[in-house]
Amino acid sequence: MTAVAEAKIKRRVLPSPVTGQEIVLVGVIVVLWAALAVSTPAFLTAGSIQPLLVATAPVALVGVAMTIVIITGGIDVSVGGAIMVCSVLTAKALVGTDGVSLGVAVLLSIAAGGLLGLVNGVLIAYGRVHAIIITFGTANLFMFLGLRIFGSGTVNGIPATLAFFGRGPDGRTLGIPHAFLITLVITAVAWWYLRHTAGGRHFFAIGGDAQAARLAGVRVQRRVLLAYVLTGVLVGLASCFVIAQGTSTLDQSVGSGKELAVIAAVVIGGTSIMGGRGSVLGTLLGALLVQSVASGVTQLGWRSQLSDLFVGIFIIVAVGADLLRARARRSR
Amino acid sequence: MTAPTMKKTERTDYLRILLTQRIALLALLIVVVVVTFFINDAGGYLTAPYDFDYMSASLISAVPLAMLGLAEMLVILSGRGGIDLSVGAMVSLAGMVFGFAYGEWGWPLWLAILATAGFGAFLGAINGFLVSWIGFPALIATLATFYAYKSLAIVVNDQQPISTKPIQELFSLSKSVELPLFGEYVPNVPLGIFTFLLPTVVAVWLLLARTAYGRRLYAIGTNDVAARWAGLPVRDTRFKAYVYAGLISGLVAVVTVGQFASARPDAGVSGNGMALPAITIAVLGGVAITGGIGRVAGVVLATLLIVWLNAGILLAFVGNEGSQYQLLALGAVLVFAALLNGLTNRRYGGTTS
Numbered sequence: 001m002t003a004v005a006e007a008k009i010k011r012r013v014l015p016s017p018v019t020g021q022e023i024v025l026v027g028v029i030v031v032l033w034a035a036l037a038v039s040t041p042a043f044l045t046a047g048s049i050q051p052l053l054v055a056t057a058p059v060a061l062v063g064v065a066m067t068i069v070i071i072t073g074g075i076d077v078s079v080g081g082a083i084m085v086c087s088v089l090t091a092k093a094l095v096g097t098d099g100v101s102l103g104v105a106v107l108l109s110i111a112a113g114g115l116l117g118l119v120n121g122v123l124i125a126y127g128r129v130h131a132i133i134i135t136f137g138t139a140n141l142f143m144f145l146g147l148r149i150f151g152s153g154t155v156n157g158i159p160a161t162l163a164f165f166g167r168g169p170d171g172r173t174l175g176i177p178h179a180f181l182i183t184l185v186i187t188a189v190a191w192w193y194l195r196h197t198a199g200g201r202h203f204f205a206i207g208g209d210a211q212a213a214r215l216a217g218v219r220v221q222r223r224v225l226l227a228y229v230l231t232g233v234l235v236g237l238a239s240c241f242v243i244a245q246g247t248s249t250l251d252q253s254v255g256s257g258k259e260l261a262v263i264a265a266v267v268i269g270g271t272s273i274m275g276g277r278g279s280v281l282g283t284l285l286g287a288l289l290v291q292s293v294a295s296g297v298t299q300l301g302w303r304s305q306l307s308d309l310f311v312g313i314f315i316i317v318a319v320g321a322d323l324l325r326a327r328a329r330r331s332r
Numbered sequence: 333m334t335a336p337t338m339k340k341t342e343r344t345d346y347l348r349i350l351l352t353q354r355i356a357l358l359a360l361l362i363v364v365v366v367v368t369f370f371i372n373d374a375g376g377y378l379t380a381p382y383d384f385d386y387m388s389a390s391l392i393s394a395v396p397l398a399m400l401g402l403a404e405m406l407v408i409l410s411g412r413g414g415i416d417l418s419v420g421a422m423v424s425l426a427g428m429v430f431g432f433a434y435g436e437w438g439w440p441l442w443l444a445i446l447a448t449a450g451f452g453a454f455l456g457a458i459n460g461f462l463v464s465w466i467g468f469p470a471l472i473a474t475l476a477t478f479y480a481y482k483s484l485a486i487v488v489n490d491q492q493p494i495s496t497k498p499i500q501e502l503f504s505l506s507k508s509v510e511l512p513l514f515g516e517y518v519p520n521v522p523l524g525i526f527t528f529l530l531p532t533v534v535a536v537w538l539l540l541a542r543t544a545y546g547r548r549l550y551a552i553g554t555n556d557v558a559a560r561w562a563g564l565p566v567r568d569t570r571f572k573a574y575v576y577a578g579l580i581s582g583l584v585a586v587v588t589v590g591q592f593a594s595a596r597p598d599a600g601v602s603g604n605g606m607a608l609p610a611i612t613i614a615v616l617g618g619v620a621i622t623g624g625i626g627r628v629a630g631v632v633l634a635t636l637l638i639v640w641l642n643a644g645i646l647l648a649f650v651g652n653e654g655s656q657y658q659l660l661a662l663g664a665v666l667v668f669a670a671l672l673n674g675l676t677n678r679r680y681g682g683t684t685s
Contacts, residue, residue: 075471129670130621136608137670140663147656260475273469305486312480316462319472
């Protein structure tokens with residue numbers, strides 16, 4: 001076989017490194033940023049972009065795992081509740097008499113998140129129930145757990161241990177916020193893993209046809225379990241970002257509605273909700289786009305809730321374009 | 333056959349009925365819940381008496397819950413991943429329209445209600461158009477409209493609730509009334525049960541069980557492709573399911589405005605929102621998330637179970653702990669019901685209701 005033919009086969013097996021959706025998203029973000037820069041001179045400054053990147057990080061980070069979950073044909077609507085549990089637990093540990101160190105806080109949060117993810121994963125993979133139902137249920141359970149840990153009211157006087165992930169000067173290296181940098185690295189690793197390893201391709205196989213994947217030798221249940229545990233782990237890390245972003249107070253609304261924000265970012269990024277197709281790079285761009293809109297709406301002095309309207313429109317346009325492309329592919 | 337073996341078969345049959353007939357299971361659970369709280373009440377463990385009067389008064393929270401549960405049922409029945417995440421946002425937005433029409437522009441009540449229901453149906457039609465005619469996955473389409481409707485509801489009146497005098501007087505809609513004829517022998521019942529809930533329940537039941545449309549909806553939910561080849565108008569049928577869900581959401585908006593005595597822009601989306609509990613009620617009521625299976629009676633019984641369970645929990649704890657334990661109860665019941673569905677599917681090949 002000639003090298004050319006081999007290369008051809010390789011190209012056919014591997015999906016293209018960037019999807020059309022991602023190119024379009026980059027274009028939209030560039031246009032949006034340009035428009036915002038023209039209308040509000042303060043937009044394209046470090047003081048405006050850095051908080052934007054910090055705010056993007058938690059949604060994009062959880063979005064990486066959510067992308068994998070959705071690629072397997074599942075969904076996790078309990079991440080909002082899980083963020084609440086992890087962040088209140090970590091915040092309480094930070095406030096405690098000794099006050100744990102940065103490393104311990106992160107590990108604690110990740111361990112708590114992983115445990116919650118394990119609960120979801122076991123129920124979904126071995127209980128053989130539709131993921132949306134189970135995670136609706138566990139969302140309530142997690143919220144209960146979180147509120148119980150809160151006790152009454154808010155957690156006050158959180159020390160600045162997590163400033164490494166925060167908005168302040170401690171949270172940046174070369175002007176780039178650490179939270180965003182970490183998210184970027186994890187997204188890159190996940191992109192490589194999903195594209196270039198057998199284990200990563202298995203997630204796509206499960207989402208395409210779980211039965212066929214099983215017959216082809218994929219351990220479907222273990223893979224599915226892994227996807228939800230991974231979600232929990234990244235929720236744990238994202239919770240540290242959430243605490244670091246806030247003031248020294250954590251209130252009971254933490255995590256509320258985050259599950260839909262994450263799913264919106266994933267969907268805008270071009271991942272198919274039916275499973276079998278998707279990209280973590282798109283999710284990162286989707287999260288960045290949503291946050292840019294939110295930031296832009298505020299800076300233009302519009303009512304901040306108006307940004308939700310744009311999120312809705314973006315979802316329709318992004319998925320609608322994808323539907324039209326799929327239709328064109330089929331008719332070709 | 334000897335007598336003992338016969339007895340054994342009978343016993344397994346009871347188990348089988350409980351597992352496969354969701355209505356039987358729900359009825360049993362309701363009895364268990366009510367008896368448990370009556371015993372607790374008699375023992376003096378509750379902060380206030382749990383009696384028929386209390387149970388009857390707590391039915392006021394069953395009105396929006398059951399109505400939206402039915403709305404979700406219609407949509408989920410239609411199959412192909414049918415679900416409506418936007419019902420809460422539709423309640424918010426339609427509620428604002430009702431607030432303007434009745435509270436600000438002074439329309440007559442019947443016209444305002446009609447307009448609100450119609451507006452809800454229009455919002456549902458947008459969902460239905462996206463899902464059925466364009467082909468969006470329902471989860472995506474209604475996630476998008478959830479964001480859009482929620483945002484519009486808040487922006488339309490600059491985040492301010494409408495609570496003018498006519499709106500405040502609507503609070504009488506949610507007060508309890510004595511039934512005619514035999515009213516003095518039974519507890520007073522919230523008025524909303526008769527003005528909104530019962531008509532909706534009867535209408536949905538008639539729609540599903542007594543019209544050709546109902547048969548078509550079950551058909552397309554069970555097997556989309558077969559229904560198309562059988563010549564059924566699949567798209568139109570699915571589209572209408574979303575319109576009906578919007579219509580019911582519009583009616584719930586009126587109920588909610590009456591309950592709060594104010595048209596609040598975040599009425600349907602604050603906290604946990606209204607969509608999650610509604611989907612929970614539908615699933616608990618035996619509606620299969622894959623479509624084509626589900627009955628009105630299941631949804632109604634599931635609502636009663638959750639409402640009376642929540643009402644009891646509220647009395648069993650002091651302060652806001654009760655509302656926290658309600659989350660626990662809702663989550664546990666949903667996970668339990670889902671796992672039970674999975675078990676039943678494997679053992680008996682599915683529930684019949």
